[in-house]
Amino acid sequence: MEPETVPHTLVDARGSACPGPITDLSMAYRRSKVGDVIELWATDPGVKPDVRAWATKTGNLVRSVEHQPDKIVVVLEILRR
Numbered sequence: 001m002e003p004e005t006v007p008h009t010l011v012d013a014r015g016s017a018c019p020g021p022i023t024d025l026s027m028a029y030r031r032s033k034v035g036d037v038i039e040l041w042a043t044d045p046g047v048k049p050d051v052r053a054w055a056t057k058t059g060n061l062v063r064s065v066e067h068q069p070d071k072i073v074v075v076l077e078i079l080r081r
Helices: 020-030 049-060
Strands: 008-013 037-040 061-069 071-077
Touching: 008 020, 020 037, 020 049, 020 061, 037 049, 049 061
Parallel strands: 008 037
Antiparallel strands: 037 071, 061 071
């Protein structure tokens, strides 16, 4: 597997309740550029619909939402600034 060369930001919002994960994501988004990837870790199940709504509102892409034993991992691609 080829290593990812796209700028990648990790946002660890585990333990944070709504609206914390989306607030943390928004802060990372402000520092990002088009083409960047943001990976959000959260434990609040509300992050799933919230992150999809955020992506629709901002014009960005949710690449994946994965449930892991200790967290929900959301990978987003920044398409617009």
